[in-house]
Amino acid sequence: MNVDFVDSAAVQDLLDRASGVRTEGGDARIKAITRDLIEAVMRAIVKYDIDESEFWRAITFFQNGAPEFGLIAPGVGIEHFLDLYMDAKDADAGLTGGTPRTIEGPLYVEGAPLVEGEVNLTDDADDTGTLIMNGSVRGPDGEPVGNAIVHVWHANSKGFYSHFDPTGEQTPFNNRRRIRVDSDGRYSFRSRMPNGYSVPPGGATDRLMSTLGRHGNRPAHVHFFIEAPGYRTLTTQINFGDDPFAADDFAFGTREGLLPVPNRQGDSASIAFDFRLQRATTEKDEGFSSRTRATA
Structure with missing residues (x-):
């Protein structure tokens, strides 16, 4: 018909x-x-x-898969599409520059400890090397943003995030902090090396990816929110540029400008990365989206 x-x-x-x-x-x-x-x-x-049976099988998939909607949305490209759409609206408004935005993902936890100075993100034992990451937060004219807060979170070496770890072995804020930058806008942290990971085996996202002939893998990466009065809050993440899935991220989170190649020494590595913020044009720009987020 x-x-x-x-x-x-x-x-x-x-x-x-x-x-x-x-x-x-x-x-x-x-x-x-x-x-x-x-x-x-x-x-x-x-x-x-x-037909009717196909329709109701689809409904059952979404009903049973509801806990994984936060993974399904990036997996089918909708979350990345939102980034592309916001980029296009910025371009139409003449708003250019700044560190690229990219997907948040579903694994942020509110209320991480607020710290400053030389920060250690990792609370729990993890048999892997050390990641050292540092850089600065600056505004559109290169000015240091000395009142910025850098929210950072990443997985452990098994690819599990605290609060969402199926083994239940991590403390709630392992590999999670809010870092107050210094007066020059600089931040620095160390942690145990994160690894990439796949979606939960046999789960709704995994079944959907298999049906589409796709994998459900992400490269090793580190998530960030950057907030500061007078500037647009930035949602982004850096993906390890030498990871085999850096060019084939199932969640479409990798973007040009967000793929630093770590300086590796054995199983440890260092990354230098500077963030560039845009100025806020409305009060809404300084806030976070109203996405529901986990609390610990």
Whole structure:
């Protein structure tokens, strides 16, 4: 059947009624978005002749896979698309420069210790080498941002994050800190070397990637939020440029300008990386997205 079936009076009437666009009350923006999303699903059903059993198997997949939505969203490119869309809007507004943004991922935990000076991120024993990372936070004119806070978090050598570790062996803020930079905008930390990892074997994301003929691996990487009054909050991460998955990250988190190659010495390494912030144009720019985040 042709997808024009969705344009029929009966289906268009159903869309209006289901989305509430004809009723009083409610949120007009949410109604319009809901209508378009439902219509897109209907068009896909007709285009690919999705039968009833296929539809309900898909619903079951999403119901059972709900705990992994934070992985599925980057895995199918939606989270990276949001970055591309924000980049395009910035370009249209004449906002250029700064360290590239990239995906946050689902594994941030609020309330990490606020520290300063020479910082050690790792609280737990980990049989691997040392990562040393340092650099500065600067504004668009190269000025040091001496009141910045650098939020940093990464996995351990097994590819597990504290708070989300299936072994239950890590303390809540292992490899997690908020670092107050010095007056010159400089930060420095050491930790035990993180490794790349794959999505949970046999989970919803793994099954979806297998169905798409894709893998679920990420390169070794370190996540950051950078916040400072008067500047746009930056969400980004650096990915180890010599990792075999640096050019094939299942979550599309690798971007040009975010791929430093570590200076390796045995199983240890050092990375120098400077962050460049953009100036805030609204109060909203200085905040974080309203994404739900874990607390410990």
